[in-house]
Amino acid sequence: MTRRHAILLGPLLLFLAAAYLIPFLGVMRWSFTLPEPGVQNYRAVLADPLVQSVLWRTLRICALVTVITVAAAYMLSLIWVRSGPVGRLLVELCILIPFWISVLTRAFGWLAMLSNRGLVNTWLQGLGIIEWPLVLVRNEFGVIVGMVHFLIPFAVFPIAASMRNVDERVLMAARSFGASRTRIFWQIFVPMTRPGILGAALLVFVFALGFFITPAILGGGRSVMVAELIYLRLFQSPDWGLAAALSVVLMVGVGALIAMLLRQFGERTTPR
Amino acid sequence: MTLRPGLLAGCIAALLAVFLMMPLVAVVPVSFTPTRFLSIPTDEWSLRHYRALVENPVWGQGAWLSVRVGLASALLSTALAAAFAIGIWVLQPRFSGLLMGLALLPMVAPPVVSALTLYFFLVSLSQFNEIIAYDRWAGVVLAHVVMVSPFAVVLISVGLTQLDRRMDLAARSMGAGLWTRVVRVILPNIRFSLFAALFLTFVLSWEEIAVTLFITSIEAVTLPRLMWMGLRDNIDPAIAAISVLLIVVVAMVILAKTIWQVRAGRGGG
Numbered sequence: 001m002t003r004r005h006a007i008l009l010g011p012l013l014l015f016l017a018a019a020y021l022i023p024f025l026g027v028m029r030w031s032f033t034l035p036e037p038g039v040q041n042y043r044a045v046l047a048d049p050l051v052q053s054v055l056w057r058t059l060r061i062c063a064l065v066t067v068i069t070v071a072a073a074y075m076l077s078l079i080w081v082r083s084g085p086v087g088r089l090l091v092e093l094c095i096l097i098p099f100w101i102s103v104l105t106r107a108f109g110w111l112a113m114l115s116n117r118g119l120v121n122t123w124l125q126g127l128g129i130i131e132w133p134l135v136l137v138r139n140e141f142g143v144i145v146g147m148v149h150f151l152i153p154f155a156v157f158p159i160a161a162s163m164r165n166v167d168e169r170v171l172m173a174a175r176s177f178g179a180s181r182t183r184i185f186w187q188i189f190v191p192m193t194r195p196g197i198l199g200a201a202l203l204v205f206v207f208a209l210g211f212f213i214t215p216a217i218l219g220g221g222r223s224v225m226v227a228e229l230i231y232l233r234l235f236q237s238p239d240w241g242l243a244a245a246l247s248v249v250l251m252v253g254v255g256a257l258i259a260m261l262l263r264q265f266g267e268r269t270t271p272r
Numbered sequence: 273m274t275l276r277p278g279l280l281a282g283c284i285a286a287l288l289a290v291f292l293m294m295p296l297v298a299v300v301p302v303s304f305t306p307t308r309f310l311s312i313p314t315d316e317w318s319l320r321h322y323r324a325l326v327e328n329p330v331w332g333q334g335a336w337l338s339v340r341v342g343l344a345s346a347l348l349s350t351a352l353a354a355a356f357a358i359g360i361w362v363l364q365p366r367f368s369g370l371l372m373g374l375a376l377l378p379m380v381a382p383p384v385v386s387a388l389t390l391y392f393f394l395v396s397l398s399q400f401n402e403i404i405a406y407d408r409w410a411g412v413v414l415a416h417v418v419m420v421s422p423f424a425v426v427l428i429s430v431g432l433t434q435l436d437r438r439m440d441l442a443a444r445s446m447g448a449g450l451w452t453r454v455v456r457v458i459l460p461n462i463r464f465s466l467f468a469a470l471f472l473t474f475v476l477s478w479e480e481i482a483v484t485l486f487i488t489s490i491e492a493v494t495l496p497r498l499m500w501m502g503l504r505d506n507i508d509p510a511i512a513a514i515s516v517l518l519i520v521v522v523a524m525v526i527l528a529k530t531i532w533q534v535r536a537g538r539g540g541g
Contacts (some may be wrong), residue, residue, distance in 0.1 A: 008359025012375055012421060019418050020378055023393035027385075030392070049435065072288050080283040087285075093530060094281050094289040098296065100522045102479035104499045105515040111507060112302045117311035119298040146372040165357075181278070187335055208321025210382025212482050217503055227384035232485070236390065247385045254382050 024251075026175055029245045034241030040244035051229070051242070057228045061140065061215075062208040066145045069204050070197060072148065073155035077196075080156065081163040099153035107217040110146045113135060114218075129262045138220030145216040154207060155200040162196025206254050226250060296519050303512035310507040321513040331514065340476050341494060343410060345416035346474035352417070353424035358458055361432045362440070362450070374423075379422035385483060387486040390415040394487050407491045412463040415487050416477040423476060424469035431465025432458075 031041050045051055080091040091211050098106060116138035121133040136142055164254040166189065174184045190197075213229035219225070224232070226246060277285070305311050306318035325331045356375055360368050378386050391406075394415065398405040405411050435458065443457045459466070481496040488497055495514075504509035 005359065005363055005365060007369065008355045008363065008454075009365065012356040013371065015352060016374065016377070016418065016421075019393050019414060020389060021374075023396070024385075026390045026392045026396065027389055052275055072291075075281060075284050076288055078277050078281055083282070086288075087282070088278075089530065089534070091285065092290045093526065095524050096526050096530075097519075098292050098414070100475070100526060101296065101519060102481070102496065104481055104496055104503065105299070105518055106295060108499070108503060108511055108515055109299050111310060111503070112298040112512065113295050115507070117309070119301070119312055122312040122314075143360060149292065149295065152288075194351050204379075206382075207505075210384050212387075228383065230384050230388060231486070233359045234391070243388060249384045250382050254380070254385075258380055 028248055030240055031244035031248050032241075034244065035239075041248075044242055045245055045249055051246070054224055054226055054229045057140075057223060058154040058209065061147070061223075061225060062205055065144055065151065065208050066201050066205045067204035068144070069148050069151045069155050070159075070201050073159050073200060074193075074197065077156050077160040077163055078151065082162050084264050095153045095156050098149070099114045103150060103213045104217075106150060107146055107214050110142065110149065110218055112143055114145070137218050138222055140219070142220075143215045143223055143225075146214040147211060150211075150214055151204045151207060155204050158199040158203065159193065159196040164200075166192045177222045189236060199261065202257060204259050206261070209254060209257075210250060285335040299512050299515045302509055303516045305509050305512075308509070310509055310512070312520060321509045324510045325513050325517075328510075330493070330498060331495075331510070334493055334495040337409060337492065337494040340511060341412050342474045342477040344413045344495055345477040346470050348413070349417045349421035349473045350424050350428075350466060350469045351471060354428050354459075354462075355413045357425050358454055360429070361435075362453070363457070372429075375425050376422045378418050379426075381420075385481040386419060387483045390418060390483055391486040407488050409492045411487060412484060412494065413493050415483050418479055419480060419483055420473040420476045424473050427469045427472060428462060428465045431462040431468075435461050482505065 034041075039220070043054075051152075057152045076091055076095065079087050081088075082093070086265065111118065115121070116133040116135075120136065121130075124130045125133065136145075137239065151223075166267050170188060171184055179188075210227055211225060212231065215225045216231070219228070227250075230243045230246050230250075233239045233246070301312050302310055303321055305313045306316045306320065306418070307313075353375075359365075360372065393405075394406040394411045397411070403407070403410050404414060439454055439461070440457055443453050448457070471511040476510065478496075479496055481500060484494055484497050485500060488494070493501075499511050501515065502511045
């Protein structure tokens, strides 16, 4: 390290080391020392029925959200990349405006839509279709709707990028050999955009795992996911050791998934 | 184009577009409700929740705190990120991939893990001082700098890849020192990336909630923190009023940018 290195690279790296890396080591120490030294917190992660049920719920919701989000994002990207200028513009606005609006406002928007006196229930009752309001939030349904809504833009960007990379001449060749539209789509277009689909799926899954605000507001404490459990164990029924152990496990899990994402990305870029 | 989306795909996409916009639209009627709880107004519309935003000083204080925190974290994180990204570009150090990974860590780590980590950081600092501490605005600034500087690093690094290395080599061959090269050659050429980084880091800090929730309680109440408190227990329709204002600002900025782009695209052929 020369002095020039130190002046340019030093400030950010030192700051992150002091404010992020060392405190994370402290959090890891908590997970082994609170409330008493030992590995009981990790045993709780593996065996405690409550923690287990939260972990399974988190994985289930994340898997479901990933599938729905990627399917929806694929349809939107298709219009965004391959339709006329008007459709393209409309899709772009419908993706970008929600993307720039904060997670709190969007979660509140879903409360305004789905709660007992929200838009959906008011309309349905006004039309006489239902007598009593449907329970659409403060349960898993509300959490899934809110998460899908938040994550769609993040899935659209990688999928649309992979669609733009599809060589038009390949599709034209298929057409000239007499392939039908359906066949071109399923046997040529979709396989050629596979890297985008996989990348988007991993990205959405990783994001969903650490999700906190949307489940906390739309789940109403009834479908707690792992991030909210960490918050609760820190501030409501304190068990700092368990909160720390859950964070370490979450960090390791996400790290493994990101390593997969990078390998996937590497495979895609090396042949070119 | 060989594969134009058909009618079915168009219809599904239209439904999805409605799905994406609907919650933002639903906020509008709620903000005009005359009741003290979340509801859709039927016969009477009222401005009481907009009045509450003006009359109740907590909203103004929260917004002002968020502006100050946002400006401070935007300036600090952009400065740190610019020095780092320029350092990587000019010096091309060994292990630059590893250093970059380290700088981007807070962006890829789950927000709740970062929140717990920064909580640990600020609680530890609270034992030594009163200023950069838990539930203090300077503490919030430092935590936000950790969270948003990776985004500035990405933007500025992308800007630097567009920069012609020969320009820097020319300056160097004419005897310019590192300082001169950075200030007179590199910085002026990446000024758009710097402005973009300032803007993005301000917006990210302005709406940051996951970390802020862990590191503040009653003293440093930013606007998102205030909204969170109004959302958790009894849903306060004043949240709807503030949401409408935020949505209108974002929608106007994006519409203006899109119209400008469409016009520029036509003008350029």
